[in-house]
Amino acid sequence: MDALIDPTLLTRIAFYFFSALSIVAALFVVVHRNPIVSAVALVMTFLGVAGLYLTLGATFLTAVQILVYAGAIMVLFLFVIMLLNLEKDPFEEPHVPRLLGAGLAIALLFGLVAVLGGTVAVGTSIRSGSAEEIGKIFFGEYIFPFEMASLLLLVAMIGVIVVARRSDGKEAL
Amino acid sequence: MIPVADYYVVASVLFAIGAAGFLTRKNLLVMFMSVELMLNAANLVLLAASSTHDLGRGSAMALVSVAVAAAEVGVGLAIIIALFRLRASVDAEEMTNLHG
Numbered sequence: 470m471d472a473l474i475d476p477t478l479l480t481r482i483a484f485y486f487f488s489a490l491s492i493v494a495a496l497f498v499v500v501h502r503n504p505i506v507s508a509v510a511l512v513m514t515f516l517g518v519a520g521l522y523l524t525l526g527a528t529f530l531t532a533v534q535i536l537v538y539a540g541a542i543m544v545l546f547l548f549v550i551m552l553l554n555l556e557k558d559p560f561e562e563p564h565v566p567r568l569l570g571a572g573l574a575i576a577l578l579f580g581l582v583a584v585l586g587g588t589v590a591v592g593t594s595i596r597s598g599s600a601e602e603i604g605k606i607f608f609g610e611y612i613f614p615f616e617m618a619s620l621l622l623l624v625a626m627i628g629v630i631v632v633a634r635r636s637d638g639k640e641a642l
Numbered sequence: 643m644i645p646v647a648d649y650y651v652v653a654s655v656l657f658a659i660g661a662a663g664f665l666t667r668k669n670l671l672v673m674f675m676s677v678e679l680m681l682n683a684a685n686l687v688l689l690a691a692s693s694t695h696d697l698g699r700g701s702a703m704a705l706v707s708v709a710v711a712a713a714e715v716g717v718g719l720a721i722i723i724a725l726f727r728l729r730a731s732v733d734a735e736e737m738t739n740l741h742g
Contacts, residue, residue: 477643480643480644481644484644484648488648488652491652491656492652492655492656492659495655495656495659495660495679496659498659498663498672498675498676498679499659499660499662499663499666499667499672499676499679504669504671504672507671507672507675508675511675511678511679514656514679514682515682518656518682518685518686521649521652521686522686522689524644525649525689525690525693525697526693526697527689527693527697527700527701527704529701529705530689530701530704530705530708533705533708534708537708537711537712538678538682538708538711541712542678542711542712542715545715545716545719546671546674546675546715546719549671549719549722549723550671552723553671553722553723553726553732555669555671555732567665567666569665570662570664570665570666571662571665571666573661573665574658574659574661574662574665574666575658575662577657577658577661578654578655578657578658581650581654581657581658582650582651582654585647585650585651585653585654585687586647586650586651586654587647588646588647588650589645589646589647590645590646590647590691590694591694592694592695593643593693593694594692594693594694594695594696594697594698594700595695595696596696596697596698596699597697597698598689598693598697598698598700598701599698602697602698602701603698603701603702603705605698606698606699606702607702607705611699611702614702614706615706618705618706618709618710621709621710621713622709622712622713624713625712625713625714625716625717626716628716628717628720629716629717629719629720632717632720632721632723632724633719633720633723633724635727
């Protein structure tokens with residue numbers, strides 16, 4: 470049976486759309502001087518990357534990306550920005566270290582594309598990226614990394630409370 | 643099927659943008675966001691590479707990396723809050739305590 474629209478074409482369109490979304494939003498994150506705009510642009514980048522995961526077939530990771538990054542991590546960022554009540558960065562003239570940093574990043578881009586851009590990989594995955602498969606992997610073969618991740622999150626939570634609270638007992642920042 | 647190299651190129655661009663942001667911005671929060679961009683690019687490469695071998699295990703590894711990123715964001719932002727209390731600023735160039 471012929472499909473009305475070619476599914477591989479749809480995947481391709483989705484790939485280009487989400488790539489463009491994530492790259493343009495990433496540029497906004499880096500270039501914009503208002504940190505709140507940077508944070509909102511970062512959400513768009515995360516959503517774009519989530520879309521790219523979807524075109525790869527990694528459905529569970531797409532959900533995790535949206536829940537953890539676009540949900541939890543962004544709320545944390547926005548909360549801290551508003552807690553600190555930051556103003557816009559004052560306008561800065563480009564000076565030598567910044568130009569050097571930008572040049573280094575461009576060199577890194579060319580290096581990465583030169584190394585990775587020519588990769589030819591054929592074949593398909595022997596397993597899908599569904600929640601069922603990942604659950605089987607985590608609660609079987611990779612139970613130790615799974616438990617270590619939980620322990621890491623617990624330790625990080627306690628550490629954050631210790632570092633961020635005021636030592637003199639007052640509640641305001 | 644989109645070639646894996648295309649994903650690598652997108653991830654390279656994202657990583658380079660993150661690196662540029664980390665190296666050129668002075669606002670600690672924006673520098674931290676740039677680090678998140680680079681982490682995402684690395685995760686994208688991981689998933690793209692595993693899509694031609696074993697997407698299940700690649701996803702499992704990427705999931706652990708997401709958990710590490712979440713822990714890292716919490717600790718990083720707590721340090722930024724503590725620094726802000728100390729200096730009333732999030733300008734990286736003012737943090738010169740260890741400058742000697």
